[in-house]
Amino acid sequence: MLFSYIIFKLASSALMQTNQIAANILSVSQLNQQVRRLLEHSLGTVWLEGEISNFSTPFSGHWYFSLKDHSAQVRCAMFKNSNRKVVFKPESGMQVLLKAKITMYEPRGDYQLIVEAIHPAGDGAMQQAYEQLKMKLAGEGLFAEAEKQALPAYPSSIGIISSASGAALQDILSVLARRAPAIRVIVYPVSVQGELAVPQLIKMIQIANQRQEVDLLVVGRGGGSKEDLWAFNDEVLARAIFDSRIPVISAVGHEVDDSISDLVADVRAATPSAAAEMISQQATHIAQGITHFKQQLVQLSLHEFRRQQIRLVQLENTLTTLSPLHLLEQQQQRFDELEHRLRFAISQQQLQGRERQSGLKQRLKHALLERKITQQQQRIDEQTRRLISASQTTLNQHQHLLAGACRQLDNLSPLKVLDRGFSLVTHQQQLVKQASQLKAGDVINVKFSDGNLTATVNHQ
Structure with a gap:
């Protein structure tokens, strides 16, 4: 028993170590993503001076080149939305001063510079001072739109x-x-x-x-x-x-x-x-502005009028949809649909039974003697009678349930309540449930089972 427990613990420990190793394994894409984030967050924006080499401009309009000095070089890219602001055309062999962000091109795993601004080396000091002051004041919020x-x-x-x-x-x-x-x-x-x-x-x-x-x-x-x-x-x-x-x-x-x-x-x-x-x-443009505002006011008034008309139609449709009579009609239609589905299900059962009976007859004709065929025929007849009796019983039960539900729904109908001597009192299309809702002089509508009448409240 102890030996089995030790074996179990060793196996569990090995499995946990294997899972930990598997959890720490990175794909190449994940590694490049993490390295790119480290480069962008750690170094940010830098200023560099060097010589352009391998300058190219593909059909996209972006610029691609290398920036080098006497012992090293780095890949650079300057996208179209940035290089369109440059007032000179860079060429291979030109000394330049550039402002760039360090990042990584993940598909190749090469780090590169995304150039934001580039200037000839001769204008570098003045431009760098301009950019440094610009960054300083921007950091203090002097350029903010809110200010x-x-x-x-x-x-x-x-x-x-x-x-x-x-x-x-x-x-x-x-x-x-x-x-x-x-x-x-x-x-x-x-x-x-x-x-x-x-x-x-x-x-x-x-x-x-x-x-x-x-x-x-x-x-x-x-x-x-x-x-x-x-x-x-x-x-x-x-x-x-x-x-x-x-x-x-x-x-x-x-x-x-x-x-x-x-x-x-x-x-x-x-x-x-x-x-x-x-x-x-x-x-x-003051006069034009006044005319424009007048036209806008007329258009807004017409728009609001049409919107209220549409809203009124929607409210009328909603009132019709929520009326007790409409709900009763919907429930009646639902019961009719259920009855139709029940009758269809019973007929399908009967049809399946007849098809199964016919299949059994065909098999018995080829496999049994006449005596056995007669015995099976009698058995089939008995099963048929039982099936018909059970189907009729099921149909009667569902019809009984349906009739009870219809009676219950009919008893709950507001019209049925009116037949028992009650009436509905409404004021301004609102149902009056308490006398405190009315005051002297209010015009009310009283609905009976055989018609309506209008009355005026003399005193509360």
């Missing part, structure tokens, strides 16, 4: 913070004079490039907020080189725009130019002229 202020729908006065002699100011004034001449314009002149640009821009934003004389601020300038536009990538200026209690539109350079001011402002305009059109569009 942005809505522009006033109908501004009466706007402030323009730009160069007094620049083309950007003239473009804005020209558009406003043509599209919205009633809007008052206040110019806050500043330098838009060079060492004085940032402090002057910040000072004018603060002055405009102190005076509270405008509903909206436009901060910007015309196009230029990256160095000319660099003042609008200043961190202190970005925070001044973010802290402004007056909504700010940033209109720096042309549509392809991006700046920190564009990201932190409440609204970014592609050009100074676009900012002016954005401001004045409400003034030119």
Whole structure:
């Protein structure tokens, strides 16, 4: 007995170890998935500088290449939605600075870089500073949509913070004079490039907020080189725009130019002229807006009227469906269906019995003598009589049950209750169960077994 117990324990221990080993076995796909997650979560986004090699652009529009230095290389992929923003065409042998996320291409088990941004190595330092500040301010929530202020729908006065002699100011004034001449314009002149640009821009934003004389601020300038536009990538200026209690539109350079001011402002305009059109569009479309709202109101009223009509029809159909008479008809139909199924089942049993009887006769004709055939015929006749008697008994029982159920349903019918001298009182199509439901002057409907009458309550 002890020996058997020891053998059992050893076998159980070996089985548990085998199960544990099996539970820890990974497929190749599972291993690659875990390695990819470790790479993405541990290293995240990196900046790399190196030389492009094996650059290719398949029909999909994605870019695939390797980035190498004197002793190593790594595979890179830059998808179409990212590379369409690149303003130059990379080539093999070109030195570049790129921003990428580390991941793994699971089908091959190779780790690679998913490139988000790429720049020629010569522009790397300035672009890297721009990207680092952009990531810092984004992390602090300065670019969040929830922090942005809505522009006033109908501004009466706007402030323009730009160069007094620049083309950007003239473009804005020209558009406003043509599209919205009633809007008052206040110019806050500043330098838009060079060492004085940032402090002057910040000072004018603060002055405009102190005076509270405008509903909206436009901060910007015309196009230029990256160095000319660099003042609008200043961190202190970005925070001044973010802290402004007056909504700010940033209109720096042309549509392809991006700046920190564009990201932190409440609204970014592609050009100074676009900012002016954005401001004045409400003034030119007020009448159209009123007409549109009037049409919408009429359409909504018609829609609500039709919806209520449909709802009324649905309620009427529901009331008809839930009436006692309708429910009684449904139950009667159900009983008729059950009776039909019962009769069909009995007839099928009889048919199967006759078919079995015929089969037995055929077998007996070929296997037994005439005497045995006669004996079996007598036995079959007896079984037939018993089957018919049992079927008739079963049919009578089910008919009796069906008749009882019909009598019970008939006794429960509200119409039957009316035949015994009772009546139904309703007020506004609601059944009156208590006298407290009525008050003097209420019109009620009384239903008897042979008709209805209407009465008025004299006192409670």
